[in-house]
Amino acid sequence: MAxxxxxxxxxxxxxxxxxxxxxxxxxxxxSRDEPRTQSKPSETEGFTFFDLGADSQYSHSIRQDLRQKLxxxxxxxxxxxxxxxxxxxxxxxxxxxxxxxxxxLNWPPRRRVEHDTTKLVYRYAKKQNTxxxxxxxxxxxxxxxxxxxxxTAGAEGAAIMETIxxxxxxxxxxxxxxxxxxxxxxxxxxxxxxxxxxxxQRDDLEYLLCIYFVDNLEEMLRAEEARRLAEEERIRxxxxxxx
Numbered sequence: 001m002a003x004x005x006x007x008x009x010x011x012x013x014x015x016x017x018x019x020x021x022x023x024x025x026x027x028x029x030x031s032r033d034e035p036r037t038q039s040k041p042s043e044t045e046g047f048t049f050f051d052l053g054a055d056s057q058y059s060h061s062i063r064q065d066l067r068q069k070l071x072x073x074x075x076x077x078x079x080x081x082x083x084x085x086x087x088x089x090x091x092x093x094x095x096x097x098x099x100x101x102x103x104x105l106n107w108p109p110r111r112r113v114e115h116d117t118t119k120l121v122y123r124y125a126k127k128q129n130t131x132x133x134x135x136x137x138x139x140x141x142x143x144x145x146x147x148x149x150x151x152t153a154g155a156e157g158a159a160i161m162e163t164i165x166x167x168x169x170x171x172x173x174x175x176x177x178x179x180x181x182x183x184x185x186x187x188x189x190x191x192x193x194x195x196x197x198x199x200x201q202r203d204d205l206e207y208l209l210c211i212y213f214v215d216n217l218e219e220m221l222r223a224e225e226a227r228r229l230a231e232e233e234r235i236r237x238x239x240x241x242x243x
């Protein structure tokens with residue numbers, strides 16, 4: 001009889017342990033089977049080109065992604081920057097703040113002023129079934145943020161304009177030139193998106209799209225000024241110690 005009670009006790013203990021193990025494993029099994037809720041990435045605010053906006057950061061993966069969309073690229077560092085568009089004086093007349101910024105980027109005048117930037121250029125984007133004939137993208141090497149985008153398109157750019165109007169709403173407008181040139185522009189904070197349509201020298205319809213990331217440009221200029229002052233101070237101290 002005692003032996004029977006011991007067997008029953010062992011059997012009961014085994015049943016209890018098995019039940020505990022099963023109950024402990026159930027939540028883990030369920031968590032593997034249930035789909036996890038993934039938070040959707042928030043849409044990039046402000047002006048964008050292929051989802052690259054003011055707060056984006058240049059990276060190898062971004063370059064790879066752009067290659068897939070725009071084809072082969074040419075990359076360069078230590079670049080000059082010219083924000084001007086259309087005829088000389090166009091920025092001064094219609095966008096004085098951008099003209100002043102462009103002057104600071106190219107000061108002193110008549111010198112080659114280079115900036116710590118990465119420039120990507122795409123000349124064969126049309127082979128990727130895009131309407132773009134030329135794409136030029138500048139990024140700061142300090143912050144990796146975009147600074148200035150310049151994109152041109154042929155007559156197919158009309159469809160792009162429809163998309164831009166739907167996305168950013170009613171623009172401000174400038175009419176210029178004897179060839180019926182027209183510039184639409186939007187402002188988001190200090191950033192400016194300029195979209196122009198005009199007849200080129202071959203009398204073909206052409207579109208020019210430019211995004212000026214003004215805050216990022218200002219940030220780059222401040223960093224450059226800080227480095228310049230630090231270098232001047234270093235030279236001054238070196239000269240002072242020499243005598």
